[in-house]
Amino acid sequence: MSGLDLAIAVLLAFAVVAELAAALGIALMRNALDRLHFVGLGSIVAPCAVAVAVWLRHGLDPSSVKIALIAGLILLTGPVLTHETARATVRRSEALERDAKGRESRS
Amino acid sequence: MNEWLVAALAMLAVLIPCGVVCLRSGRSDRLVALELATIVTVLALALLAEGLGRPSDQDTALMLALLAFPGTLAFATTLERWL
Numbered sequence: 001m002s003g004l005d006l007a008i009a010v011l012l013a014f015a016v017v018a019e020l021a022a023a024l025g026i027a028l029m030r031n032a033l034d035r036l037h038f039v040g041l042g043s044i045v046a047p048c049a050v051a052v053a054v055w056l057r058h059g060l061d062p063s064s065v066k067i068a069l070i071a072g073l074i075l076l077t078g079p080v081l082t083h084e085t086a087r088a089t090v091r092r093s094e095a096l097e098r099d100a101k102g103r104e105s106r107s
Numbered sequence: 108m109n110e111w112l113v114a115a116l117a118m119l120a121v122l123i124p125c126g127v128v129c130l131r132s133g134r135s136d137r138l139v140a141l142e143l144a145t146i147v148t149v150l151a152l153a154l155l156a157e158g159l160g161r162p163s164d165q166d167t168a169l170m171l172a173l174l175a176f177p178g179t180l181a182f183a184t185t186l187e188r189w190l
Contacts, residue, residue, distance in 0.1 A: 005110075012114040012154070016121070019147055023124040026143055032135035035128070042143050050150055054157060063162040067153055070165070070172050074146055077176040081142055084180055088187035089135040 008053045015049035018042065032089045036082050043078030047071040111158030118151035138182050145175040 001009075022042030029035045051064075051071035058064045125147070128140035149172045156164035 027124040088183040
């Protein structure tokens with residue numbers, strides 16, 4: 001195994017461990033807002049590691065450009081989706097609280 | 108079996124905790140698990156394309172990465188307004 005192959009293997013293992021940590025974090029946390037932190041971990045670390053591994057393998061190549069596009073898309077859209085999910089969660093819980101208080105005051 | 112295919116298989120195993128959260132938790136938590144599952148699936152497809160030596164298969168991963176954004180936004184909006 002050459003140094004390059006070793007570096008690629010280490011990067012891929014790092015990506016898998018990062019995603020596994022993110023998934024376990026999501027499984028172990030109690031509420032949606034805490035779980036969202038781990039989505040952030042999963043959307044930043046692993047795509048970058050996989051993209052670097054592909055670039056190490058191919059150099060400048062259509063495959064590398066595509067994987068860079070994929071990683072870039074995930075990096076750009078991940079925070080937006082996290083923010084929107086958090087906003088939807090908070091607004092939904094506020095609406096549910098308001099409905100519950102309304103029902104209590106009526107009864 | 109090369110390191111890319113092993114990594115792709117390991118990524119598929121990461122979907123199991125996401126599936127557990129989808130099955131057992133509330134609506135908002137399911138959306139969060141779905142987001143992570145989408146990212147994991149994109150990476151698994153990209154790793155599979157590399158492992159099988161078929162770069163054209165990366166288009167599937169690219170399409171999923173593109174479509175995940177409006178899809179997840181649609182779910183979040185539905186969750187906020189109607190569920």
